[in-house]
Amino acid sequence: MLKKIYSLLLVGCLGLSMTAQADEGMWLPLLVKRLNHVDMQKQGLQLTAEEIYNVNNASLKDAIVQFGGFCTGEFVSKEGLLLTNHHCGYDAIASNSTPQDDILKNGWWAMTRQQEKKNEGLFVDILVRMEDVTSQVLQGITPQTPEQERSRLVAERSKSIADAAKNNGQYVSYVRDFFNGNEFYMFVYERFSDVRLVGTPPESIGKFGGDTDNWMWPRHTGDFSVFRVYMSPDGKPATYSEKNVPYRPKHHLPISMSPVKEGDFSMVFGFPGRTTRFMAxxxxxxxxxxxxxxxxxxxxxxxxxxxxxxxxxxxxxxxxxxxxxxxxxxxxxxxxxxxxxxxxxxxxxxxxxxxxxxxxxxxxxxxxxxxxxxxxxxxxxxxxxxxxxxxxxxxxxxxxxxxxxxxxxxxxxxxxxxxxxxxxxxxxxxxxxxxxxxxxxxxxxxxxxxxxxxxxxxxxxxxxxxxxxxxxxxxxxxxxxxxxxxxxxxxxxxxxxxxxxxxxxxxxxxxxxxxxxxxxxxxxxxxxxxxxxxxxxxxxxxxxxxxxxxxxxxxxLREMHPNKVFYPDANSTLRLSYGTVKDYEPRDGVQYKYYTTLQGIAEKEDPTNPEFIVPAKLMQLYNQKDYGRYGQNGELRVGFITNNDITGGNSGSPVINGRGELMGLAFDGNWEAMTGDLVFDPEYKRCINVDIKYVLFVMDKLGGAGHLVNEMTLVDNGNPNTTFNPAINDIKMQGKMEIETPEGQIKIKKKKNETKIKKETKKQKS
Structure with missing residues (x-):
């Protein structure tokens, strides 16, 4: 396979050198096997292309949702538990707040399913499939076709293709253009409109740093909120009803309890909003x-x-x-x-x-x-x-x-x-x-x-x-x-x-x-x-x-450089970007570490400034260094940075390691690389993420919602010989079993489904 050169418009269009920039690009998951997989493996990916995107079997794409049409979320349990950013859930949190019970200010956690709060108008879209329909849309259209006629044909055909895929209202579907109208892809989703608020940290955590820290690194914001998606008892999308049951995703993300290290592979999966990097x-x-x-x-x-x-x-x-x-x-x-x-x-x-x-x-x-x-x-x-x-x-x-x-x-x-x-x-x-x-x-x-x-x-x-x-x-x-x-x-x-x-x-x-x-x-x-x-x-x-x-x-441009691999501009469709955990030097003499800790929150505390108020219990836990299983070496990490390519719409996107485990949630870009929507900055571009262990710490130790953590699949898997397989993970979840991986071996603590586990393990090794 020829070595792929990562470029948006070629060397020229982004002002990049001929060196590959593996951290640049918002790629269609459908094309990962053909365009990206070899390079991703060199970066540290241990998954197959099919484990990332597969129409017929469980894959990572089944754990990702478009949240409300403007953000991204990810499933973290077999019972439809969903994580996204605090600022993505802000309206739902605020609308469920009252002067008597201001959950936006104070935080809140549902201790039972019955306490979870409904949110009228909120929905999530779960991708069923994406499909290249370029040949159908552009059939018979030539460079000589009058522009007005071309526009009419493209619009009519796109609508016809999307309408046919809706299957009498079962799905939400649309066709989007790529490469400025040179290619067309159809996206088919299931839309679930019963999305309930499960929990939120207090605003002093979810928005810590406010406007002062916005777009800035170092960052200490616990930017997350928790929801649950519900479906009808027969497994179909449905509006809110007390009879609805938790949605059971085909796949949910296991949670990595291993420390995030510099140089670790990182993949961001989500719905970036809009870039115009082909702009002249x-x-x-x-x-x-x-x-x-x-x-x-x-x-x-x-x-x-x-x-x-x-x-x-x-x-x-x-x-x-x-x-x-x-x-x-x-x-x-x-x-x-x-x-x-x-x-x-x-x-x-x-x-x-x-x-x-x-x-x-x-x-x-x-x-x-x-x-x-x-x-x-x-x-x-x-x-x-x-x-x-x-x-x-x-x-x-x-x-x-x-x-x-x-x-x-x-x-x-x-x-x-x-x-x-x-x-x-x-x-x-x-x-x-x-x-x-x-x-x-x-x-x-x-x-x-x-x-x-x-x-x-x-x-x-x-x-x-x-x-x-x-x-x-x-x-x-x-x-x-x-x-x-x-x-x-x-x-x-x-x-x-x-x-x-x-x-x-x-x-x-x-x-x-x-x-x-x-x-x-x-x-x-x-x-x-x-x-x-x-x-x-x-x-x-x-x-x-x-x-x-x-x-x-x-x-x-594409014809001029036939051996270059181009990625299309973002347009609110499902994409992945990949790179590594990486620090940077924003200016001469200054070095930014790749992670922040709870110590930084204590240092920023200012009771007179609403942007930097710290909850008393959080300070107590900090002073006692009471971090439970979420800390390491006497500190609790809050955020970390990667060089993943993101933009608006990626808010709430999962940051996934090479084994397919959740490391954190993306929530912002950095000040030094605000050019991202127009041109990629290979030197300074950073994706700011909240560490998943800080998310769990706030839920459990601060919020007393340890039952939500227990609902997730936590893995502490530092063994580089062990890979993640959705089939194994799903069996494990269904049987409520644990998998240990010492010496790279998979051991089952219960005998239920043991034969099936061994079979899947053998497939994985082969």
Whole structure:
């Protein structure tokens, strides 16, 4: 087998050397046997390709779920027990909290199955199979097919293929494009919508470090929560019912109790959200010098004004804390992304790579690929004209809390505007709005939001081309003589949404006219209408041309380098990445160790700062060094880092060792490698993970939920001669037996199923 060179776009497209980067790439499990398995074994994998992905038999893929459509989770028991991140389960935890029983703040553990809490609307998708359907989707389509006709055919065929696989509603299925529309794969899932909360650490553990530590290493966050998936008694997906029973996965991950060591093989299995690493230099340039600076500028001002209010009032600090953290999250991300791209000289490398491509295209395939880069550059040039309008719409015009809240009233407005309103449906909708209002106004600080509105509208007015302004800007700046503070004062004092009492009074007798004349809703609607009528059509026009050009560019890159192995951009489909546990040097003279310990939590403790409060019992356990079976050498590890390739959507993904055992949960990336969605950084990229033994420690020693740990399959298997086999593991779980592996031998403590165990062992050795 030829040695595989890991590259996204070839050496050029990521600015990498010709050396293989085994830690780069988000790979389709279906293709692991053909593309990755030999290299993974060299890294330390002891599993076969079939033990990773298999349609007909139990494999690792059966233990992985897409959690809620936005995160990843993994089964850790035969009874459907599921782990994911605390921030992935945050909404479920918060919605199950009350002032009398604030489980978000205090933590909580179900001591019986009956105590597990239901979560309306929460679901998990479990992959049944994935399939290459490229030939079916692209049948008869040629480079000469008109683009509009191509798009129609691709959409129709993708829907037809996915609909046929749903098997009359039994499955959820869809077809996704890969390599910018050059390949297509179908994904078929079972969706389980009875997902119950089993336990959560207190927020002071699950969010320890808050915004200060976000994107940073060293990290000491116990970012995990526990759920259980239920099914109908006949084994099918079902909505919540007391008659439902725990789901029995085909496979669940055994828990490694062995210490994580530097250089250990690590595999992250999950659902990364979105990367655009095939992006040409002109698109990357627009992000670096237009999009990101605009976002940074607007978010920086919002955060400063919110900080003023938070510092002035402890009550307002609590109200704004969550929103502040949310805004700050990607504020830091955009700064780090720009710094990383400049440090890596990515734009210079892109320029050289694209010149090489153009030279090749002109010499070899000019008719097909010769204009691809020129068309890409022209599309981005057109987008630049309208790009600020798009960014300022979301980051400024619709960013103040009141205006964002007004936007949520659009469904009600549309219902009222349509006429002949069904009273029952209207009553149902207004009731839902009252519930929404209760949550919104609990974290709403009008005085701060009014200041933010005034300043952001001034920035919008100054920075967005005047020809692209909504007419309301012209009217209001004329009415208020350019005094945006006076405008803000009127909007916030006169809006029927300015308080919960006013909003609920309106909902008692809602009318179309009341919304149309409300200053907050009127402004929001004017901005939205202007965007939809004048900005979005232009952007769509340029994006349509860009889609075709990108598709040709990527096809050309792959044709130009036929011996290179490319991986597709992330698109929320199941992927795996692999690498090793590895420390790094973020800057000259600084060395970051590959793991953190409970000592770091004690050192960061600050009772006056909500981000660094430490539960008293945790400090007691630390002072007594009472770590039970979860500590090692007098310390308790909290987190560790690997060089796995991840992005958003990988939150909650399992970090799996070479034997197929769970080492930890991925939950963040590091500050030095914020370029990840656009370009991979082979030197600095790190995946930040919570150590599974810290997870178990918090459950057991801190939370008193040792029964959940006992439900899992714990293995302390440091013998490199012993491999993991799902068939053996499943038999072991079914018979509730233990497997010991001294000297590489498998011994069974019970005689039940002994013959079958020996048979599987023999297969494994052969």
């Amino acid at each position: 230099g002109s698109g990357l340039g627009m992000a670096v010098d237009q999009s990101n600076p605009a976002r940074i500028k607007l978010r920086e001002r919002r955060l400063a004004l919110m900080k003023e209010a938070m510092d002035a009032s402890p009550a307002d600090r609590l109200k704004l804390a969550s929103n502040y953290a949310s805004i700050s999250n990607y504020y830091k991300y955009f700064i780090g992304q720009n710094e990383g791209i400049k440090r890596m000289k990515t734009l210079d490398k892109k320029s050289a790579e694209e010149k090489a491509f153009q030279d090749w295209a002109n010499a070899e395939r000019k008719a097909l690929y010769g204009s691809a880069l020129a068309d890409i550059n022209a599309s981005y040039a057109g987008q630049r004209t309208y790009n600020l309008s798009s960014i300022y719409r979301s980051e400024a015009a619709l960013a103040p809390q009141l205006i964002a809240h007004a936007y949520q009233y659009t469904p009600l407005y549309n219902m009222l505007k349509a006429g002949n309103v069904d009273k029952a449906k209207l009553q149902e909708l207004t009731t839902a709005y009252k519930d929404m209002n209760k949550e919104f106004y609990a974290s709403y600080v009008p005085s701060s939001d009014q200041k933010i509105f005034a300043e952001l509208m001034q920035m919008y007015y100054n920075d967005v081309p005047k020809a692209q302004h909504a007419d309301i800007f012209k009217d209001l700046t004329s009415t208020y003589k350019g005094d945006f503070r006076k405008w803000a004062a009127d909007v916030y004092s006169k809006s029927l949404l300015s308080s919960e009492a006013k909003a609920n009074a309106f909902l008692a007798n809602p009318t179309q006219k009341a919304l149309e004349t409300d200053p907050a809703f009127k402004f929001m609607r004017a901005v939205q209408t202007n965007y939809q009528d004048n900005i979005l059509p232009k952007l769509n026009e340029y994006n349509a041309a860009l889609g075709r050009a990108n598709r040709l560019y990527v096809a050309g």
